[in-house]
Amino acid sequence: xxxxxxxxxxxxxxxxxxxxxxxxxxxxxxxxxxxxxxxxxxxxxxxxxxxxxxxxxxxxxxxxxxxxxxxxxxxxxxxxxxxxxxxxxxxxxxxxxxxxxxxxxxx
Amino acid sequence: xxxxxxxxxxxxxxxxxxxxxxxxxxxxxxxxxxxxxxxxxxxxxxxxxxxxxxxxxxxxxxxxxxxxxxxxxxxxxxxxxxxxxxxxxxxxxxxxxxxxxxxxxxxxxxxxxxxxxxxx
Numbered sequence: 001x002x003x004x005x006x007x008x009x010x011x012x013x014x015x016x017x018x019x020x021x022x023x024x025x026x027x028x029x030x031x032x033x034x035x036x037x038x039x040x041x042x043x044x045x046x047x048x049x050x051x052x053x054x055x056x057x058x059x060x061x062x063x064x065x066x067x068x069x070x071x072x073x074x075x076x077x078x079x080x081x082x083x084x085x086x087x088x089x090x091x092x093x094x095x096x097x098x099x100x101x102x103x104x105x106x107x
Numbered sequence: 108x109x110x111x112x113x114x115x116x117x118x119x120x121x122x123x124x125x126x127x128x129x130x131x132x133x134x135x136x137x138x139x140x141x142x143x144x145x146x147x148x149x150x151x152x153x154x155x156x157x158x159x160x161x162x163x164x165x166x167x168x169x170x171x172x173x174x175x176x177x178x179x180x181x182x183x184x185x186x187x188x189x190x191x192x193x194x195x196x197x198x199x200x201x202x203x204x205x206x207x208x209x210x211x212x213x214x215x216x217x218x219x220x221x222x223x224x225x226x227x
Contacts, residue, residue: 031211033213033214035214041219042202042204042217042218042219042220043153043202043214043217044217045207045213045214045215048207048211048213049211054215086152086153088153088213088214090206090211090212090213093166093212094155094157094166094167094168094169095155095168095169095170096155096158096212097155098152098153098154098155099152100152101152101153
């Protein structure tokens with residue numbers, strides 16, 4: 001299953017809203033996770049089951065799904081949110097697959 | 108708190124064999140999780156390599172299956188990756204990670220990653 005993330009880069013001002021997209025090439029049900037990766041760090045789980053926040057993740061992060069289109073929304077960007085975000089499907093394996101990533105940068 | 112730590116050589120020659128170990132602390136490996144290897148080429152995205160269950164069952168990425176072997180040593184709380192016939196294309200940061208559950212294969216714990224460079 002191929003996951004296409006868009007846009008590749010998103011320029012946003014602090015305090016603004018960011019909307020990231022992940023489209024699956026076929027149905028993955030709700031079996032999609034989102035990760036945040038800061039420079040030099042391992043990815044960190046943000047969202048699983050399309051819309052459930054992982055432990056300790058702030059409420060400004062939310063996930064939604066419509067068919068095979070998944071969305072990660074960051075309601076009000078904080079300085080620590082500027083990073084690369086990846087989606088991952090776990091509906092079908094092998095293989096487990098990741099999207100190509102969206103870099104959220106400061107505008 | 109579960110912690111994962113990768114270890115192994117950081118530099119390999121082409122055609123050699125990559126061997127990495129992931130040591131888990133703060134828990135038991137004898138539980139319903141898949142112990143996983145993921146890599147990230149410089150400046151690129153994430154690629155799932157494969158996973159091993161505490162029973163020794165394995166799943167591999169079909170694109171790498173012919174070159175990869177995973178093993179687990181529960182007595183040492185370790186699992187390992189071997190990849191044969193490496194080329195420069197295998198240069199990457201290699202992460203070990205754990206799935207949240209056996210049938211919920213997203214990753215709740217990750218190691219910090221280890222850079223492996225393949226160069227003559």
